[in-house]
Amino acid sequence: MTHLAPLRTRLEESFTPLACECSLNGDGTLTVRLYHRESGEVDLVVSGMSVDSVRSEESIAKLIDELRYELENIPLHRSES
Numbered sequence: 001m002t003h004l005a006p007l008r009t010r011l012e013e014s015f016t017p018l019a020c021e022c023s024l025n026g027d028g029t030l031t032v033r034l035y036h037r038e039s040g041e042v043d044l045v046v047s048g049m050s051v052d053s054v055r056s057e058e059s060i061a062k063l064i065d066e067l068r069y070e071l072e073n074i075p076l077h078r079s080e081s
Contacts, residue, residue, distance in 0.1 A: 004030075007054055014064045015071075018043060024051065034067065044071055 031047035
């Protein structure tokens with residue numbers, strides 16, 4: 001979806017070096033997936049968001065803050081190198 005491209009770009013800029021995938025679900029909700037480009041390892045998936053909830057700059061900034069909080073506070077089950 002081309003209207004999701006600006007959201008994806010904004011999220012990737014905010015969460016570098018992670019990549020972002022934004023997809024529109026059949027029920028009209030949005031799923032955002034933050035992952036490592038090289039390995040494909042997923043750090044966070046959030047789904048069920050209303051597309052209308054991320055249309056303004058303010059709402060996108062709020063989403064970024066919420067995703068940042070989730071990334072910082074979820075336990076990651078990765079082996080340390």
